[in-house]
Amino acid sequence: MEKDFCKKCGDCCKQIFVDFDNKMLYFDGIQPLSEDFAQMLVPIGKKGNLSICYCKHLKDNKCTNHQKPAICNQYPSSPFAYIPSSCGFYGETFIKNEAEKQKIRKLKEEIIHYEALLNTTANKKEQQQYSRILKTLKARVDKYSIYGSEDW
Numbered sequence: 428m429e430k431d432f433c434k435k436c437g438d439c440c441k442q443i444f445v446d447f448d449n450k451m452l453y454f455d456g457i458q459p460l461s462e463d464f465a466q467m468l469v470p471i472g473k474k475g476n477l478s479i480c481y482c483k484h485l486k487d488n489k490c491t492n493h494q495k496p497a498i499c500n501q502y503p504s505s506p507f508a509y510i511p512s513s514c515g516f517y518g519e520t521f522i523k524n525e526a527e528k529q530k531i532r533k534l535k536e537e538i539i540h541y542e543a544l545l546n547t548t549a550n551k552k553e554q555q556q557y558s559r560i561l562k563t564l565k566a567r568v569d570k571y572s573i574y575g576s577e578d579w
């Protein structure tokens with residue numbers, strides 16, 4: 428069973444990152460910004476091309492929204508959740524995030540291995556087989572490109 432590290436501080440509702448131009452929410456990972464969630468947000472600043480928002484339902488550090496979106500109840504479930512350093516889940520999320528990055532690094536090692544095999548065989552069947560494997564491995568790495576997997 429997951430531990431509840433929540434300190435009920437409300438900090439995660441004070442700094443929500445949003446790309447309004449592309450309708451993307453940087454909260455429990457990165458996902459499309461729903462109309463309902465957008466309605467709750469009050470922009471208070473900018474960081475690069477992202478807006479930093481405050482949720483209008485937060486009063487005295489407590490959520491007053493009795494019909495809060497499911498994502499608020501789940502947060503932070505993703506290893507790529509955007510969380511303040513004060514959050515009780517910070518350490519746990521950091522460890523999960525590192526574990527995901529480690530998986531991607533292993534995939535990259537496999538890519539190097541199969542690229543070497545591909546470059547050293549003249550056998551057409553083997554070339555096709557290695558190319559197929561490489562395509563699959565690269566697609567798995569690319570799935571995380573939104574989180575910067577090319578630099579891991």
Ligand code: SF4
Binds near residue numbers: 432435
């Ligand atoms: S920032 Fe973390 S500890 Fe604070 S309310 Fe949000 S989930 Fe809980």
Ligand code: SF4
Binds near residue numbers: 439467
């Ligand atoms: S609805 Fe509640 S839990 Fe969700 S962001 Fe707003 S204040 Fe936080």
